[in-house]
Amino acid sequence: DFKKAALHGNVARKKRAEIYGDSRALLCVATGQMAARDMGLVKGAEAILDLSQFSMVIFDEIHQAKGNDCYVLMLEEIRRHFGGCKVLCLSATPAETKRDLDNLLYLLRGNDLRERVGLIKVRVDPQPKKMIKVPVPLSPDILYFSKKLYEVAVCLHKRALELSQPYPDIEREVRALLNGEGDSPWIAPENVTKRLVSQVRRSVQYRAWRDNLIEHIYAVGAVGRYWRYLLGTGKFFFLDRMGRDLVYAFKVAIRGERELRRPKLRRGSDNSWFFNMLRRNGELRPFIGRITAIYREVSEGSGFSSVLKASNLSELAIETGVSRSDLEDLKRGGSGRYKSGDALIKDIFARLRASLSRDAEWRDHPLTERIVDIVESHLRYDRAGSIIVESNFYEDALFISEVLGGRLGELYGVNFCTVAGSQYMGHRTARENIAGFAAGNFPAMASTTFIGEGHHIPGASTLIIKHQPHRASQLQQFRGRVGREGVGLIYNLLLPQGERAFMVNMRRLKEMQRLIDRTFVD
């Protein structure tokens, strides 16, 4: 009479307590966060899980046990109070550095568990992997548009310098926000502008003057962010992110005044912060025109130009193909398809993205084009296995799979899919897509960093990395994902400015390989 239970946050706490107490439940599979919570290791959580009832705990992907991770909390608790409980830990990439490995070994052995915890080494990566470095030069149009954005930043910067003149310390810092010397211009990232702003708040007394200076500094940082999107990810991504910001600022009603905060242009109501600030400040208002002119030029010939033409959300929705009845539902107060303005904006941009990706004339960033080239040659020469494409951004991953579909889908009679984490895509959909990919329904799958851990993907032979991954361990995980049935090919697409990140990743990878090849057992 074998019984198993899956436990996660969506299972009610009362029910979880019941399952823990049920002697017929022989196997409980739980998320780490929830298990730590139920053990009472998280502040404010009541302990309902007593490990002395269990004879063994298995930790999968044990390399996550770092810092204050829930695995660390659980292992420390087991070491302190549950000596009789066996522990089995699994990982293909136990550590990135020797220090990480030593920390992990201490966590497992401690001082007194030495005899009770064994370490087992399993080779999971027997097939050879080929890492291919693909330098990708920036195209003239990207350079042209990024130069225009940079000029806007220069203007804002010049005025910020004037404003900071009475304060030599601050003036020096402001001067360093921009560097146009040499071949590669540079705009300070937002951590720099944020730090500078707090310094200004401390040292400048006269309020109106101070706020004006602060807003100029923020504006330099925000323009810098768009500049980075354009240069590093592509025209589509620039249009998508800035388009959303414009829509939030100008096409939806803004309720109430907002206090001055640093730009958070990612999602939610804060999206409108930047353009609202420009609108409020008389000196900055002309820059709205300059920035939207660049947006107009980049979006020329694509559906994204309607973002500027439409005067309100409804008009924009109609232009992008939302039916009038759907709009009526929205106006009636959410009883129909759309629950909020957010949902409508999301839908509008999904349509814009899809129509852009179907446009045969449109050419995006050289990175995107290179991905299409690689997938195309894979299909043309009928190479074995399928392809995973990795991007750092969800919208970008969607765009890639749609562009592939638009350019190659009909030609070769194939489809492509995307997977992402729970914030963007339900687990069920993601699981189905991965299963379809594994079954060979899709020759290529675009993904966010979500794919890095914990998914078994048979049949993948090739990986294309658009952006260098956040973690070297992720690269190592990927190496295990592709090429299980033969040689695995990994394409590292590299922009001129991405060289350093690549070299660092390669060095770490080598170091990690040495640690894996080590024998752990004494």
Place this chain on the structure above:
DNA sequence: CAGTGCTCTAGAGTAATGAA
């Protein structure tokens, strides 16, 4: 009444990055 789907918040980790 239980299940589903959506939205929002809080909190965790990591790589990239630049400066000391």
Place this chain on the structure above:
DNA sequence: TTCATTACTCTAGAGCACTG
């Protein structure tokens, strides 16, 4: 080499509206 900061990812959990 070390440190601080940012942007990004993920998850859990609560609340809400809807459904069968």
